[in-house]
Amino acid sequence: MTIKLHQLRALVAVADHGSVIGASRALFVSQPAVTKAIRELESDIGITLLGRSVNGVTLTRTGESLLQHARLIVGELGRAEQQMAMERGVLEGRVTVGVTPLVALTLLPDAYARFRQGMPQVTVEFLEQSATKMLDSLRQGSLDFALAASTEAMSDSAVECSELVTFPMAFAVRKSGLLANATSLEDLCDAEWVHSDTTDAYPQFVAELFNQRGLPAPRRITRCTSQPLLYSLALSLDVVMAWASHTLELANTTGHFHKLDFIETSRYAKLLLMQREGAILTRPADYFIRCIRNAAMM
Numbered sequence: 001m002t003i004k005l006h007q008l009r010a011l012v013a014v015a016d017h018g019s020v021i022g023a024s025r026a027l028f029v030s031q032p033a034v035t036k037a038i039r040e041l042e043s044d045i046g047i048t049l050l051g052r053s054v055n056g057v058t059l060t061r062t063g064e065s066l067l068q069h070a071r072l073i074v075g076e077l078g079r080a081e082q083q084m085a086m087e088r089g090v091l092e093g094r095v096t097v098g099v100t101p102l103v104a105l106t107l108l109p110d111a112y113a114r115f116r117q118g119m120p121q122v123t124v125e126f127l128e129q130s131a132t133k134m135l136d137s138l139r140q141g142s143l144d145f146a147l148a149a150s151t152e153a154m155s156d157s158a159v160e161c162s163e164l165v166t167f168p169m170a171f172a173v174r175k176s177g178l179l180a181n182a183t184s185l186e187d188l189c190d191a192e193w194v195h196s197d198t199t200d201a202y203p204q205f206v207a208e209l210f211n212q213r214g215l216p217a218p219r220r221i222t223r224c225t226s227q228p229l230l231y232s233l234a235l236s237l238d239v240v241m242a243w244a245s246h247t248l249e250l251a252n253t254t255g256h257f258h259k260l261d262f263i264e265t266s267r268y269a270k271l272l273l274m275q276r277e278g279a280i281l282t283r284p285a286d287y288f289i290r291c292i293r294n295a296a297m298m
Contacts, residue, residue, distance in 0.1 A: 003044060005077070008070040010037035011049065015067050018056040068140050075141035079282045093284040094123045098134045098146030098274070101196040101227050106246055106271055107165065108147060111295040115288045122284045128225070130198040135159055138276045144285040146274040147292070149244070150199060160275045164296040166268045167244035172257040177238040180258040185213055188240055188260075192220040195242040196230055202242065205267060244269040271296070 013023035014034065024031045042049050049063035059067060082093045099108065112124070129137060131150060137143045139158045147164075173179040173191075182188055189210070195202045207217035222239075224230045234241045235256055243251065251257065273292065275281075281289070 003041065004037075005073070007037045007041035007044075009074055010034050011041065011063070011067060011070050012074050014038065014050065014057055015059055015063075020057065071140040071142055076280070079144075079280070079285075082284075083282050092121045092123070093119075093282060094125070095144050095282070095284045095288055096125045096127065096142065097288070098127050098129050098137055098143045098148070100131065100134070100148045100150070100198050101128065101225050101230070103147045103149055103271065106149070106167070106244070107292065107295040107298075110298070111288070111292040114291040114294065118287060118291075119284055124288075130225070132198075134274065138274055141276060141279070143276075144281065145279075145289060148272045148274055149269055150197070150272060158277050160277055162273045164271045164273050164292065166270050167246045169265055169267045169269060170243050170245040170248045171260045171263045172234070172241050172243060172248055172252070173238065173260065174235060175256055175258040179238045179240065182260065182262075184262060185210060185215055189215055189218060191218060192222060192237070192239045193218050193242065194222045194224055194230065194233055194239045196225055196227070197223065197242070198225055209263070209265065 009027060010023060013026045014020060017023050017026055020031050020034050020038075024034045027034065038050060045066075047062045048060055049066060051058050051060055078094075085093070115122075115124075127137075127143070129146075131148060134143070134146045134148060135156050138146055139156070173182070179188065179191055182191075193206055202223070203221045206221055210217045224233060230241070231251060233239060234251070240260070241257075248257065248259065252259075273289065
């Protein structure tokens, strides 16, 4: 049994686009060529990989298992091709970076500006993902690296995490709202608490914060992973917002927010650099990471 590269590329394309038609367009080949590659792959390994449903093509459980390896192989080959092109003097390339919401308001803009000065021709793609999705993407090699803001340590044997910087957590409400008059947690029991944490740790944290003071936990804890919407909600509604202290300083340059200094917590938001264990970085990805580390030290 020999699995061929064009077969794996066809499998990845079908999975990404949900149909043979979409895969053929992405690969710039005919539909029969994609169908033939998948059928030959199924014949070679002796297992069905695709099924059909009303929603299009779906992968079987075996297909999903093989897809993880296929993504990694196709992705690593693409990176090798880019690296060899740069060795020949071609200045173009591609870097795909996973991010969580807080990253956009911390050190990434400065790091990206520095990266652009050094590598203006490289194509960059930022993908905002949940922590779970990000780990999966790193394992499969569809991301060169990721930047995640988390209040909890992430653990995955296939992914290396290194801490870049930490920010104390801060809480604020809009200055023009009724909650700006709050002087204790007791005044916030009926308030809505809004956060951007992509993990499930934040509701538990809020509950513990209130339980430690013998108070009932708030019933309305809302997750919002869109930074523009988060900022809009903070300006428009009487809600308690959880921010990293650095983010709050940036968001409050207009003076629209009131920080709730009476909420004391040892909780910190950590900015993590995440890479697949053993990953070989392309020159652009390596340079981008160096720009990020430099920005973290400033």
